Each structure stands twice: as C-alpha cells, then as structure tokens.
Amino acid sequence: MKIKRERENIQSELGSSSPSVKITQGKWLVRVGITVGVISLIIISLRSLNNNQGYQGPSSIPIQSENIKQEERQEFERCLKAAESGDADAQNKLGLMYYHGEGVTQDYTQAVLLFRKAAEQGYAKAQYNLGNMYYAGVGVQKDHTQAVLWFRKAAEQGTDRAQKSLGGMYYYGEGVTQDHTQAVLWYRKAAEQGYADAQYDLGYFYQEGLGVTQDYTQAVLWYRKAAEQEHAEAQFNLGTMYYHGESVQKDHTQAVAWIRKAARQGLKEAQQALKDLGESP
Numbered sequence: 001m002k003i004k005r006e007r008e009n010i011q012s013e014l015g016s017s018s019p020s021v022k023i024t025q026g027k028w029l030v031r032v033g034i035t036v037g038v039i040s041l042i043i044i045s046l047r048s049l050n051n052n053q054g055y056q057g058p059s060s061i062p063i064q065s066e067n068i069k070q071e072e073r074q075e076f077e078r079c080l081k082a083a084e085s086g087d088a089d090a091q092n093k094l095g096l097m098y099y100h101g102e103g104v105t106q107d108y109t110q111a112v113l114l115f116r117k118a119a120e121q122g123y124a125k126a127q128y129n130l131g132n133m134y135y136a137g138v139g140v141q142k143d144h145t146q147a148v149l150w151f152r153k154a155a156e157q158g159t160d161r162a163q164k165s166l167g168g169m170y171y172y173g174e175g176v177t178q179d180h181t182q183a184v185l186w187y188r189k190a191a192e193q194g195y196a197d198a199q200y201d202l203g204y205f206y207q208e209g210l211g212v213t214q215d216y217t218q219a220v221l222w223y224r225k226a227a228e229q230e231h232a233e234a235q236f237n238l239g240t241m242y243y244h245g246e247s248v249q250k251d252h253t254q255a256v257a258w259i260r261k262a263a264r265q266g267l268k269e270a271q272q273a274l275k276d277l278g279e280s281p
Contacts, residue, residue, distance in 0.1 A: 069103075076103030083114065088123035091115075095129065099139075108139030119150060127154035128162040135165075135174075144175030155186060163190040164198045171210075180211030191222060199226035200234040207237070207246075216247030227258060236262035236270045 076097050082090030095114030098107045112133050118126030131150035134143045148169050154162035167186035170179045184205050190198035203222035206215045220241055226234035239258030242251045256279050262270035263281055274281060 072097070072103035074103075083117075086121075088118040088121040088126065091118035091121075092123055092126040092129065095126065108133070110139075112139035119153070122153075122157075124154040124157040124159045124162070127151075127157075128159050128165070131162065131165065144169065146175075148175035155189070158189075158193075160190040160193040160195040160198065163187070163193075164195060164201070167198070167201070180205075182211075184211035191225075194225075194229075196226040196229040196231040196234070199223075199229075200231050200237075203234060203237065207241075216241065220247050227261070230261075230265070232262040232265040232267040232270070235259070235265075236267055236273070239270070239273075 076094070079090045079094040079097065083094045091114045095111045095118070097103050098111040098114065100106065112130065115126045115130040115133065119130045127150045131147045131154065133139050134150065135147035136142065148166065151162045151166040151169065155166045163186045167183045167190070169175050170183035170186065172178065176182075184202070187198050187202045187205065191202045199222045203219045203226065205211055206222065207219035208214065212218075220238065223234045223238040223241070227238045235258045239255045239262065240246075242248055242258065243255035244250065248254075256274070256277065259270045259273050259277075260279070260281070263274050271281065
C-alpha cells in the first residue's frame with residue numbers, strides 16, 4: 001500500500017509501493033504499509049453535490065442533467081467575474097472548474113494558470129492544488145521540486161493535506177533529499193489536526209521505527225485515532241496488533257472486530273486475514 005494523500009473527488013494513484021511487512025501466526029497476515037502519490041485537489045464539485053440527490057426515475061435524467069449544466073455555467077460566470085477582480089478564492093474555484101470541466105470545457109493548462117494566480121497571493125488551498133499539478137504533471141511539466149515548494153508554502157500555513165504531502169515527499173525523497181525524520185515531523189503536524197490518513201501513517205512510522213524510535217504504544221495510539229475515523233488500513237493494522245499482543249494485551253476478539261471492520265470496507269488484506277483466521281466476513 002502507499003502513503004495516501006488526501007482523496008476527495010479526483011484521485012489518481014501515482015506513487016510506488018514500499019515493501020509490505022509480513023507477520024506470522026499460523027498463516028501469513030500482511031501488515032498494510034505506507035503510500036504516497038495521489039493527486040487530490042481541495043474540492044467538492046458542483047456536479048458531485050448534484051449527483052447526491054438520488055435517482056429520480058428515467059424521465060427526469062435529461063432534465064436533471066440540463067439543470068446541472070445550467071447551474072455549473074452560472075457558477076462559472078460568477079467565479080469568472082470575481083477572479084478577474086483578483087479574488088484568490090474565486091481564482092482557485094475557477095481553476096477547479098477548469099480541472100473538472102464544470103461549466104466550461106476542461107482545460108488543465110487554464111487550471112494551473114488560475115491556481116498559480118491564487119497561490120501567488122498566498123492562498124493556501126491553491127498552493128496545495130498547484131503542488132499537486134506539479135507532482136502529477138497535469139497541465140504543467142512534472143516537477144517534484146516545484147511540488148515541494150508549493151506543498152511547503154501551504155503546509156506552513158497549516159493545511160493538513162499539504163503537511164502530509166510534504167511528509168510524503170521527504171519519505172520517498174521526491175524533490176528533496178530523503179529524510180524520514182522530516183517526514184515524521186510533517187506527518188505529525190497533520191495527524192495532530194485530526195487528519196486520519198496522517199494518523200495512520202504516523203502509526204506505521206512508530207510501528208516500523210521509521211524516522212522515530214520504534215514504539216508500539218505510540219503505534220497503537222495513532223492507529224486507534226485513525227481507525228475510529230473509519231480508516232480501513234488503520235483498523236486492519238490495529239487488529240493485527242491486538243492479534244499479536246503488540247503493546248496491548250493479546251485479544252483475539254478485538255483483533256477480529258477491527259480486522260472485520262476493515263474487511264467490510266473492502267480492504268483485501270483484511271478479507272484474506274479473516275479467511276486465514278477462519279472467521280466470518
């Protein structure tokens with residue numbers, strides 16, 4: 001698995017996997033590891049909000065689709081006026097509309113241009129979005145050094161996703177010299193804001209002793225925080241720690257309960273673990 005950057009609406013897996021760590025008890029159970037490299041702009045799109053209205057019946061689909069397009073165009077025109085006056089929030093939103101093709105023909109180059117305008121005004125969300133575009137090479141030539149620059153600007157303003165992304169860059173040495181200690185520092189900043197993906201990754205660092213002294217108690221603490229937010233990988237890893245009694249009393253019931261939660265979210269490693277343990281889904 002890979003250290004996850006935030007997923008909201010647009011997701012595109014880009015990174016490479018680190019080796020999984022296997023743990024034994026009868027059959028093999030696979031401990032889920034770290035991931036990095038998912039482009040994710042800070043956005044809840046107009047289309048996704050409208051699509052949550054539910055199924056209205058066959059006759060309503062063309063009307064609903066036309067209404068969505070009209071609403072998107074109206075929002076685009078509103079954002080365009082505000083963006084032209086220098087409003088950084090509107091510039092960022094307009095960039096997102098160009099990215100998604102909402103209310104306008106999809107154009108990644110225009111998206112980058114607008115993110116840059118807002119980012120240069122110090123707008124943290126746009127700085128993070130621009131970093132993602134450089135990381136993925138979408139609308140601009142891929143450049144991890146530039147990605148780090150913009151992630152850092154947003155991270156220093158407290159944007160949790162940017163903090164986690166910057167941590168991922170340090171973890172893999174993308175655009176910066178590899179430095180697990182710096183990776184942990186930035187993951188911790190995001191984790192302390194309650195960001196579940198960062199809490200999970202910080203737990204993994206403690207479990208494996210990456211950038212920190214190995215500490216199963218801290219691993220359990222951070223896995224639990226993420227698991228309680230329905231983070232499937234954290235639920236699975238917390239279950240394996242109960243199974244093996246790592247910093248917690250060995251507890252088969254708790255182990256199965258957490259692994260089952262992960263399995264029911266579709267995590268294949270958890271589903272296989274339940275089979276290996278002879279437990280129901």
